[in-house]
Every structure is written in C-alpha cells, then in structure tokens.
Amino acid sequence: MKLVQVILSNMPNGRNPLSWIPFILLLIVMIPVLILMIILIPIILIINMLKLRFFPNKNPKTFITPFGFAAYSQVNRSVVNYPWHDIEKVEVWAEDNDTFAVLVMKTGEPVKVKDVAVEQMKALCAQHNITFYEEVVIVQEVD
CATH class of the missing domain: 2.30.29.30 (Pleckstrin-homology domain (PH domain)/Phosphotyrosine-binding domain (PTB))
Structure with a gap:
C-alpha cells in the first residue's frame, strides 16, 4: 500500500513537462528492486531448504x-x-x-x-x- 501511495504521489500532472522526471526516476529505481526481490527471495529460500536437508544442525x-x-x-x-x-x-x-x-x-x-x-x-x-x-x-x- 505504501508503494502505491509513493508512486501515485509522484505521478505527473501534465502541466509541467519536467513533472515526468521524478516519476521516471522512481520507476527506474523501483523496477530493478522489485525484479531483485522476485528473483532473490525464492533463491534464498531454496538455498536454506537445501542446507537444512543436507547439512542439518547436529545439536538439538x-x-x-x-x-x-x-x-x-x-x-x-x-x-x-x-x-x-x-x-x-x-x-x-x-x-x-x-x-x-x-x-x-x-x-x-x-x-x-x-x-x-x-x-x-x-x-x-x-x-x-x-x-x-x-x-x-x-x-x-x-x-
């Protein structure tokens, strides 16, 4: 919800041609962050599951x-x-x-x-x- 508010608050209003710059910069920052999250979170979960499966902690x-x-x-x-x-x-x-x-x-x-x-x-x-x-x-x- 917070992400939606940030994006909508930086939406250009069309009166000023420079109003698109903050919106485009925000998208340039947010899209790679979202892609990294979508890729890295499953990879980290898979690595932890493999570690737990093949290298369990011997001490209870x-x-x-x-x-x-x-x-x-x-x-x-x-x-x-x-x-x-x-x-x-x-x-x-x-x-x-x-x-x-x-x-x-x-x-x-x-x-x-x-x-x-x-x-x-x-x-x-x-x-x-x-x-x-x-x-x-x-x-x-x-x-």
Missing part, C-alpha cells in the same frame, strides 16, 4: 514453553516435549569442564539441558515446585 535446540521443555532436533526432524508434571527433579552435572542442568524424569531418564542456564533452571524449578539439587554431580566415562 531446547526451548522453554509454558508446558515444560521442548527439544527440537534438525537431524531427526522431530520435537520432543518434556512436560513439567513428568519432571521428578533437576540436578546440576559437570562434564568436560561444562556445568549444566539435567532433568531427571519420573521414568528415571536423564535429559541434559545445556542451552538453559543453571540459575534460570533454578528459578523455573521454584516456580513449578520441582526439586532442584545444587550439588554438582561430576560425570566421567570409565575406561
């Missing part, structure tokens, strides 16, 4: 939702939801010089949440009445 992203946590994996093309009522407790683990929170589900399954800060996890646990253990559990592989 974790999102905090009002209902719990959601882990999105580009490799598996799936989203796994961890609702608040299925979380039994939250522990802090240390692995490879990295400290992160781990959700311990009621089934006993540990879920690493490396994207969320420990302090933010502590606040979320207090908000949802989930037991939070601040003692750091050191995890190492046994050789």
Whole structure:
C-alpha cells in the first residue's frame, strides 16, 4: 500500500513537462528492486531448504514453553516435549569442564539441558515446585 501511495504521489500532472522526471526516476529505481526481490527471495529460500536437508544442525535446540521443555532436533526432524508434571527433579552435572542442568524424569531418564542456564533452571524449578539439587554431580566415562 505504501508503494502505491509513493508512486501515485509522484505521478505527473501534465502541466509541467519536467513533472515526468521524478516519476521516471522512481520507476527506474523501483523496477530493478522489485525484479531483485522476485528473483532473490525464492533463491534464498531454496538455498536454506537445501542446507537444512543436507547439512542439518547436529545439536538439538531446547526451548522453554509454558508446558515444560521442548527439544527440537534438525537431524531427526522431530520435537520432543518434556512436560513439567513428568519432571521428578533437576540436578546440576559437570562434564568436560561444562556445568549444566539435567532433568531427571519420573521414568528415571536423564535429559541434559545445556542451552538453559543453571540459575534460570533454578528459578523455573521454584516456580513449578520441582526439586532442584545444587550439588554438582561430576560425570566421567570409565575406561
């Protein structure tokens, strides 16, 4: 709508022969911009789809939702939801010089949440009445 207003406001009124100059200049600028948009937007979308298809991000992203946590994996093309009522407790683990929170589900399954800060996890646990253990559990592989 804004583009239409700009073009119509610069339309020549016919009284002055120089009134066509701004209109022609505006068209000279706008037509290549529109052509570039029509060509480049689909090309960028196709490139992003190909990158997602052949080079997916191996690290899943974790999102905090009002209902719990959601882990999105580009490799598996799936989203796994961890609702608040299925979380039994939250522990802090240390692995490879990295400290992160781990959700311990009621089934006993540990879920690493490396994207969320420990302090933010502590606040979320207090908000949802989930037991939070601040003692750091050191995890190492046994050789």
